[in-house]
Amino acid sequence: MLHAVIMAGGSGTRFWPASRNALPKQLLALSGERTMIQATSDRLEGLVPAERRMVLTNQALVSAVLEQLPEFPNQNVVGEPCKRDTAPCVGLAAAMIARKDPEGIMAVMPSDHVIGTPDRFRDAIRAGEKLVQEDASRIVTFGIKPSYPAESFGYIERAEPLQAAGVAAFQVARFREKPDRLTAQQYLSSGSFYWNSGIFLWRASTILDALKSHQLEMYEHLDRIAQAMETDKFQETLAVEFAAIKGTSIDYAVMESYPNVAVIEAPFEWDDVGSWQALERLNPSDEHGNTVVGSHYAIDTKGSIIFGQPGHAIVTIGIEDMIVVQTPDATLVAPKSAEERVREAVRLLLESNRNDCL
Template identity: 70%
Template sequence: MLHAVIMAGGSGTRFWPASRKLLPKQLLALSGDRTMIQSTADRLGDLVPASRQMIITNQILTDAISDQLPEIPAINIVGEPCKRDTAPCVGLAAAMIAKNDPDGIMVVMPSDHVINDHQSFRDAISAGEKLVQEDPTRIVTFGIKPTYPAESFGYVQSSDPIDAAGVSAFKVTQFREKPDRQTAENYVAAGNYYWNSGIFLWRASTILDALAKHEPDMHAHLIAIADAMNTDAFDETLEREFSAINGKSIDYAVMEHYDNVVVIEAPFPWDDVGSWQALSRLHDADEHGNTVVGSHIGIDTKGTIVHTSNDHTIVTIDLEDLIVVHTPDATLVAPKHAEERVREAVAALQAKGMDEKL
């Protein structure tokens, strides 16, 4: 059967002050009425029922996620006791799925992407599922055709085409880490590189076998957790075994070593919503190039992003290319070009012991 795993453990620090420890980016509504994690589950439609959807998140977020997605069984919302990157995250889900469905196929998705064409997404997932059914040792990833030489994404290098129903698919030559500007320009010019979307599809047993080969210690801890499923010892075992894992991304742990990988060129529009400037892509701008969410009056204001509530009006005068974000207890004002430095603000608050602002 097809299972869906939503990775929802991120802290979303680049979206401070709206994103907080107990209400991170994936639990915010940044592109519509539904939150990002709700939208991620929504786009699955009837492809994967709620009973076969699993969410791996931070231990402190399980209740909030359960409130937002009450249709997903609480037992399927698993809280990591500590942050250990994506390989333990997807490995834990695979171990738990394989325990109940040894032949199960799983699609793995981050919880903070915007994909508005749900049908194209489901069609691509179905095509990937068929590729894995044809060859159970195959791993499928979904690549985004680059529209500019991005330095903030990893890349997937493709080669020979693969037969796939309704989609363009290629054998993967290798995964590339985030490049410098010149290298990114070379990738785009070459024409056979894709942005790495972080969306994967594989048989649960296949990714477990790969982890057993390349990360045997991690694999042993994950199997110990899965073996404790449906017992009174599960919470204690999860805490002990998961905390003992040496964290690593799934790209480093498996993808860079695995030979049988296929990339499907994503037929759907995609945005990873990495920082506040993403709002400019998700919402229509006014005649002055301002992107506004909430109540705002702009006087000689251009190219500015404003995020506030409808009951708190922000007035800007003679401003250009700024980010202004209001919350009840904190306000951010920064040049758009300095948006990556929002993380520094979070670090400064931590250093000052101002945890109530985090």
């Protein structure tokens, strides 16, 4: 059977001050009325029933996630006791699924992507499922056809084509780390590279075997957690064994060295919503190029991003290409060109003991 795993452990620091430890980016509505994690679950309708959807998140966020996803059984929202990156997250989910469904196939996806064509997304997942059913050792990933030479994404280089119904699929030649500008331009020009979407499909048993082969110490910790499932020692074992894992990404742990990976050229619209400027892609702009979420009154304001609380009036005068974010207890004002430095602001507040703003 097909299962869905939603990874929701990120803190979304680049979306401060709207994104906080207690309410990170994936629990915010940045595009439309539904929050990002709700939209992620919504697009699984008709593909994977709620009882086979799972969320892995920060332990402190379990209640908030369940509140936003009331259709999920409580046991399907799993709280990680500490942050250990995506490989332990994936391994824990795989161990839980494999105990219930030894032949189960997992579709793994982040909780904070915007996909504008959910029907095509579901079709692509079904095509990937068939590729896994044809070859149980195969891992499937989804590549985004690049539209500009991005330096902030990892890349996938494709090799020979594969037969797949309704989608373009290829064997993967290799994975590439985030490139510099010149290398990214070369990737774009070649036409044989994709952005790595971070969406995967595999049998739960296959990814567990891969972790056992490539990350034995991690696998052993995960196996001890699996052995304690459905016992009164589970939470205690999870806390001890998960914390003992050396965190790393699933790309580094498995994908970059695994010999049998296929990539499907994503037929769906995709945005990873990585920073405030993503709002320009996800929301309409006014006649002066301003993107506004909230109540904004502009005087000589151009090309700016304004994000505020409902009913709170934001007035700007004589600004251009700026980001202005208002929350009840913190405000950010920055040029769009400096948006990557929002992380510096978070570090500054942490060093200043302003945890109340984080």
